[in-house]
Amino acid sequence: MYENSSAKLKMVKKLSECFKIESGTEQGHPLSPELFKCYIHELSQRLNNVQGIETPLLNKTNVTHLLWADDLVMLALSRDSLQRMINELYSFCAEWGLEVNIKKTAVLVFNASGRKLLESASLLYGSMVIPSVREYCYLGTTFSISGSMKTNQAQLRMKGLRAYFSLKNSIDITSIDKTAILKLHDSLILPVVSYGCQVWLPRTQLMKCLTEDYKKADKEVLSAIARDPMENLHLSLLKWTLGVRKRTANIPIWGDSGRCPIGTQMIKLLVDFHNRLVLLDDANSTHIVRHAFIEQVNLGLEWYTSTKVLCDRFDRGATRNLREGSNYPTPNSKLIKSRVEDWFKTKWNQAKKSSSKLTFYNSVKDDLSLEPYVKLKNHKRVKTIAWLRTSSHRLNVETGRYGSKNSVIHHRVCDFCSTGDKDTLELLFSLPNAEPIIEDEEHFIRDCPQYEQLRDERSSILKGLLETGDFKEIFNKYNIFETSNFVYKLFKYRFGSS
Numbered sequence: 001m002y003e004n005s006s007a008k009l010k011m012v013k014k015l016s017e018c019f020k021i022e023s024g025t026e027q028g029h030p031l032s033p034e035l036f037k038c039y040i041h042e043l044s045q046r047l048n049n050v051q052g053i054e055t056p057l058l059n060k061t062n063v064t065h066l067l068w069a070d071d072l073v074m075l076a077l078s079r080d081s082l083q084r085m086i087n088e089l090y091s092f093c094a095e096w097g098l099e100v101n102i103k104k105t106a107v108l109v110f111n112a113s114g115r116k117l118l119e120s121a122s123l124l125y126g127s128m129v130i131p132s133v134r135e136y137c138y139l140g141t142t143f144s145i146s147g148s149m150k151t152n153q154a155q156l157r158m159k160g161l162r163a164y165f166s167l168k169n170s171i172d173i174t175s176i177d178k179t180a181i182l183k184l185h186d187s188l189i190l191p192v193v194s195y196g197c198q199v200w201l202p203r204t205q206l207m208k209c210l211t212e213d214y215k216k217a218d219k220e221v222l223s224a225i226a227r228d229p230m231e232n233l234h235l236s237l238l239k240w241t242l243g244v245r246k247r248t249a250n251i252p253i254w255g256d257s258g259r260c261p262i263g264t265q266m267i268k269l270l271v272d273f274h275n276r277l278v279l280l281d282d283a284n285s286t287h288i289v290r291h292a293f294i295e296q297v298n299l300g301l302e303w304y305t306s307t308k309v310l311c312d313r314f315d316r317g318a319t320r321n322l323r324e325g326s327n328y329p330t331p332n333s334k335l336i337k338s339r340v341e342d343w344f345k346t347k348w349n350q351a352k353k354s355s356s357k358l359t360f361y362n363s364v365k366d367d368l369s370l371e372p373y374v375k376l377k378n379h380k381r382v383k384t385i386a387w388l389r390t391s392s393h394r395l396n397v398e399t400g401r402y403g404s405k406n407s408v409i410h411h412r413v414c415d416f417c418s419t420g421d422k423d424t425l426e427l428l429f430s431l432p433n434a435e436p437i438i439e440d441e442e443h444f445i446r447d448c449p450q451y452e453q454l455r456d457e458r459s460s461i462l463k464g465l466l467e468t469g470d471f472k473e474i475f476n477k478y479n480i481f482e483t484s485n486f487v488y489k490l491f492k493y494r495f496g497s498s
């Protein structure tokens with residue numbers, strides 16, 4: 001059947017001349033995978049039968065190699081053992097006319113020091129030297145010489161960043177529905193940055209906050225979560241979507257977009273994965289991943305212990321209702337995810353209330369849920385409302401905070417309503433009951449006489465709400481359209497064109 005095997009190359013719209021296929025199986029032919037398996041199966045057996053080699057033990061089972069389609073990893077505990085396995089591979093390939101792509105081949109000697117050790121040098125495939133490396137990417141996950149997952153995280157973030165930039169370039173932020181951007185994030189960026197999270201999530205800040213007895217304040221827990229490379233990317237996208245600056249506080253960003261950290265979505269994947277391993281154990285499977293699971297349990301390694309604490313904390317019932325014949329509970333992943341979200345919302349709420357910078361935000365926001373203004377069609381209006389609510393603006397209350405101006409009150413007073421002269425102000429504040437007129441959000445939208453005419457133009461409903469100080473109400477879905485128009489004009493008056 002392979003006698004007349006041929007193919008054509010398709011480039012843009014042109015087809016090449018027909019050429020013969022001299023090696024390998026046919027691309028896309030239904031029999032190809034089966035034929036390939038017939039060949040490769042023997043390699044697996046031969047590697048398992050190499051005599052006198054030391055290989056890692058997982059749950060009393062020797063693991064000589066991992067094979068995924070044609071991606072091969074050989075594992076050994078000594079240089080000599082590895083060389084013997086490479087020799088076996090070499091003779092197998094010579095017998096069957098297969099070729100190893102030596103450019104994609106490398107030796108990695110794991111060790112705690114993180115240095116390339118001498119024994120990793122000059123291993124040979126035939127007469128070719130196999131390069132020794134510090135990290136290697138197998139099936140999309142980068143393994144580092146020290147066993148750390150940091151490089152892997154950095155690379156996933158890079159991939160996520162690329163997906164983010166291509167998303168940014170291909171949509172028009174001024175005309176797209178903002179909730180569509182959030183959906184695009186979840187279908188284009190989230191799968192990229194969460195790749196392999198079933199394995200690495202237990203090492204993230206979010207999991208540490210969830211499983212360790214954290215004595216830290218809520219605010220610090222939130223900053224730790226925000227520093228995670230993947231969450232950091234998520235927050236950047238949210239800030240871009242809302243049209244606010246990068247340095248805007250994170251609390252109102254999670255709050256107004258109604259989004260929890262993306263790690264909470266990965267929690268479900270982690271627990272589902274854990275449960276699959278438990279079921280493999282129940283079935284006494286010989287699958288290698290089940291052996292790895294038992295080994296994690298027996299040695300009390302981080303992945304297992306931390307996943308266990310998470311499950312015990314967020315689904316206690318599962319431990320009590322252990323299924324018959326099973327050694328481990330299978331917690332409810334959906335329940336855990338939603339409880340972790342509730343945990344985050346509580347932390348978010350406490351941190352919000354204790355923040356001195358978020359005075360205005362606290363007066364307009366109770367729960368972490370999508371704000372009606374995010375759905376407004378006009379991007380400029382979404383932006384101006386986001387500026388006002390998140391204090392991502394240049395009103396003096398904010399600009400007066402920066403640099404050496406910090407704590408000097410005369411930089412924060414309203415330019416229209418108060419003198420900016422330092423000495424006069426100091427004299428004034430030495431009098432009893434004298435309050436400075438700070439240009440803050442409340443003063444800006446309700447009190448400052450400078451914008452009286454803009455207020456007069458508004459409907460009686462909005463005017464009423466402003467007068468009574470019902471700021472929460474001006475942002476609800478019935479009033480947000482008019483409020484956004486009003487706030488847009490206020491900013492335009494105050495700072496010129498936006």
Ligand SMILES: [Zn+2]
Binds near residue numbers: 447
């Ligand atoms: Zn004023």
